[in-house]
Every structure is written in C-alpha cells, then in structure tokens.
Amino acid sequence: MEENSPSEYTRQLSTIRKKRMFLWFVFASYIPAIVLAFTVGNGQPTAIVVAIIWLIGAGAGGVMVSFSRCPRCKQLFHMRGISTSWGRRCRHCNLRL
Ligand SMILES: [Zn+2]
Numbered sequence: 001m002e003e004n005s006p007s008e009y010t011r012q013l014s015t016i017r018k019k020r021m022f023l024w025f026v027f028a029s030y031i032p033a034i035v036l037a038f039t040v041g042n043g044q045p046t047a048i049v050v051a052i053i054w055l056i057g058a059g060a061g062g063v064m065v066s067f068s069r070c071p072r073c074k075q076l077f078h079m080r081g082i083s084t085s086w087g088r089r090c091r092h093c094n095l096r097l
Contacts, residue, residue: 004071012071013097019068020086020097023061030054070095 033054037047066084070077073093078084080091088097 009071009095012069013095016065016068016077017097019061019064023058023065023086026054026057026061030058 033050034047037050038044041047041050065086066076066078068077069075070090070093072095073090075090075092077090077095078086085091089095
C-alpha cells in the first residue's frame with residue numbers, strides 16, 4: 001500500500017483520534033476514580049495510588065497525543081514549536097481529523 005494513500009490517511013487519522021479519546025478518558029476519569037478510591041478503597045493510601053496511576057496515564061496520553069505525526073505533512077499534528085494545541089486540525093497543514 002502506498003504510504004500517502006487516502007486509506008492510509010484515514011488509518012493514521014483514526015489512530016490520532018483514538019489517542020485523543022484515551023487522553024480525554026483519562027482526564028474525565030480523575031474525579032470519579034478519586035471518589036471511588038475514597039469510598040470503596042481504604043481511604044487516603046488507595047487515593048494516592050489511584051492518583052499516581054492517573055498521573056502516569058495522563059502523562060503517557062499527553063505525550064502520545066502531542067507527538068502524533070500528521071499523515072499529510074509528517075509534522076507533529078498538535079504541536080508547532082513548543083506550543084501544543086489539541087484542536088482538531090493539523091497545526092501545520094490544517095488537515096482535519
Ligand atoms: Zn499536517
């Protein structure tokens with residue numbers, strides 16, 4: 001398969017979407033996870049473990065999203081220079097997710 005074919009674009013854009021969904025899931029899960037840790041778990045030690053796991057997930061998700069490559073221009077999809085934007089368009093060529 002040719003590297004820049006439309007189906008390859010679609011596949012790579014789908015991968016970026018999945019990474020973004022993972023990151024939003026991690027962000028949205030913080031409060032419920034901490035509340036669950038305090039209510040179901042044994043209080044603060046469980047909440048600390050959940051917070052550490054959450055921080056690792058958020059860091060990994062942020063790195064995965066920030067360093068995604070655009071299938072069209074091969075630049076970083078969400079980064080331009082040192083600034084990051086998690087918008088739905090490539091920061092370099094405006095390719096839409
Ligand atoms: Zn691009």
